[in-house]
Amino acid sequence: MSEIPKKYKHLEVEEKWGEKWEKWGIHSWDPDRGRDETFVVDTPPPTVSGALHVGHVFSYTHQDLIVRYQRMKGKNIAYPMGWDDNGLPTERRVQNLLGIQCNPHLPYDKDWKPERKKASDKSVEEVSRLNFIEACSGITEEDEQAFEHLWRRLGLSLDWNQQYATIDEHCRKVSQLSFLDLVEKDQVYNVESPTMWDIDFKTAVAQAEVEDRPRNGMFHDIRFGVEGGGELLISTTRPELLAACIAVVAHPTDERYQDLFGKFAITPLFGARVPIVPANHADPEKGTGILMVCTFGDSMDVEWWKQSGLAVKQVIGRNGRLLPVEFGSEPFASIDPGKAETAWARLEGLTANQAKKVSAELLGEEGSFVDGHSSAMPDEPRPVEQVVKFYEKGDRPLEFVTTRQWFVKILDYKEELKKQGEKIKWHPSYMRSRYQNWVEGLNQDWCISRQRYFGVPFPVWYPLGSDGEPDFSAPIFADPEMLPVDPLSTPAPGYSEEQRDVPGGFSGEPDVMDTWATSSLTPQIQSHWGVDPEKHSKLFPMDVRPQSHEIIRTWAFYTIVKAWMHEREIPWKHVVISGWILDPDRKKMSKSKGNVVTPEDLLTEWSSDAIRYWAARARLGADTAFDPGVFKVGRRLAVKVFNASRFVIMQLDRGAGAGSYPGVENITEPLDIAMVGKMRKVINQSAAAFESFDYAAALQVSEEAFWTFCDHYLELVKIRSYMDEDTPARRSALAGLAWGLKTFLKLLAPFLPFMTEEVWSWRFSGEGRDRSVHTSAWPSIEEVSEVPSPLHEETFNAAVEVLGEIRATKTQDQKSLRWPVNRLSVTASREQLDALAPVFDDVLMAGNVVPDAAETITGEPGEDRKFLVVLELAEEREES
């Protein structure tokens, strides 16, 4: 039996329990238990190259609350930790930290070692692909350690034996298996077509990674000639794409342009002859009602071009600069190639933004092919508010560039995917509509290839013709036994390394998969789909996917896609969505706004339990303010657990001897019975809340009951438990205290894992499951099935109310609460007095009323139906 400390030192205690839990292995998944008794969590793998954020603490705590409850319910918990280290964020971080850039044409240098450079050093070193990948791996390892340290301090009950990283061998293997399975099922294809392209990262991006940003654009009215005479005026914000114009369109019903349909327009500057045709997407209300279609200004252009059969005029290159163009022949035919070339000479090589200005100048000067006008711009450009698509991590607008990419077919399956969403339970339920909205709005297949280096390679090669050109229509796929494979270091099946990149040989696919192509497989990764069928059957489909709402359209959606395509299954039964942390201005807290607080500092200052309490108060899905006021309340609750437990255990040790406390069969006194009666409700409500993932409601009901237990029950039972003789009354008090405290420690254990474990260890720790409060059985009303129900429902409240009146009188009289009462009379209805009678003696003792100086009077209840309490305080107080 340990000595009970007087003060709580959270840093020491938290470290102690972190180590013990690890040593005991109480968070480990047991592979021998069946699916039915297992609770499986699809833990979000954080982007390790991002900053540790208080938002992480918030949402990971939510998962842990649910997990800890399920563990106490006896479930075998599968709660792994994954790290999302592959992909762009890591590449960016490595480029910045080490000042390196990948040049895939350089050979591997085995002597090269990554070194951090000084912030002032702006130089950039080029390294080979493999050196670059090594550097990325090194940096992510450091980052992962920082996360792990925070997770352990926060008390997340993760199974550290079950870890994965999205770039590790296992994840590469599963990702490639997934790809090959989709090839087999004919759900992927590669095609050369216009794709959204980030000109800075020089990679394709998927629809889900695109965000709209408002921008101030300029409408340019441009004068086009009409073949056979006449002119028309189109409005555009992208004059720099004029050379890419392939047609001019207006709405089929637009009166103004009926005569022009079927004719050809002549573009200014470049003299291209383009058809004038009707198109439904032209809005007569907007601009001049007639517009140019370019390859490609926006997604409408792409769509219209696809059904037009016209050739592409690509003028924007992969770096966002205007490409060299030869005028005079298809597709850049011109009625005046010389003039076109002169104009283009001033544009070629410029960025889109620079070209916009220069184009306007050129148009204003001499661009027109219309008789009687030298200028092709009758008016100055006018400002217009527009919305432009950006890659979510990018700084410049996306362009549509024609490239060869791999796609997963999702557009064909919108209905099926919506149905999958309906089979899953969303918490809160309204989050389902975000998923449904997204699926309904899909307009592109899922582009999974990225022109990056630190990612999972495609297990694909292409045969080279005698001309050395790859045949993309006949890709060579890896055999599953080869996985994971890097097609740039391993030759294609049936070829030798000498045949790489030579005519008649083969060439490896240089692209890597998008991060989401891997993280969409977290259930399959954890369950070893395709690798270990038995393990897979024990872990899949999973129970719960915790995540935040901004990645419903990516992580949740793609995971649902993969589970459906591979096995026609839902990946998990429940999705639980955490909200965001808002700063006091109600804006999302983010690194860029500079208002991020370091999580480690918070834990040090307030204790892990206090921070967990704050997170636990937020309902699922609700955005929550960063509020130190709530940390304080959490700390107060933890300290209260500490002090109340000290008191209860001191009473128990004194009255019954350390460790051998009276059991619940001794609970015979009406007050104690009434306390048990109240607790039955609390136990039921808390469990019901946890079953529906509403940890916040569970906390609320347990917390409130605990304060009542401390402020009222402990006060009322105190004097009886002080008694020196071993009477049934005292035994009942001690039994009530012991059961009550133990029950509260369990109810609060998910929220305050450190404090409750600390207190549990003083006297309640036992054998087997009872070694830790966190593996002990969740409270059940079965434990107190022998304790009778209270005779009156209101007994406990009556005691609290009358004692409250006594305390109020003393306080208003500026006397201490132990001040003696000489006389007391309580007037109330028959019914109220019946409720009070069994606990009246406890009330008198707690109120320090002189024995035999109290009376109860049956009368009309007061207007407020409260007890009418009249008392006379002692004049003097004896010094003790």
Add this chain to the structure above:
RNA sequence: GCCCGGUUAGCUCAGUUGGUUAGAGCGCCUGCCUUACAAGCAGGAAGUCAUAAGUUCGAGUCUUAUACCGGGCACCA
């Protein structure tokens, strides 16, 4: 334009199927060293439940509309 949340005390939030006088904590004010806890305890002040109409014997709760805040989707020459 379509869709989803939210609006309750100065602040942060509860408020089940409609049911007496709308709750808690923080903050504020007053008092109290009380054989667990001053990191405490007791008490107090403080709300036109965003607005309007409706349903009802009765609305914070249900319906409709509006306003504001936040978010999602679509469109965006």
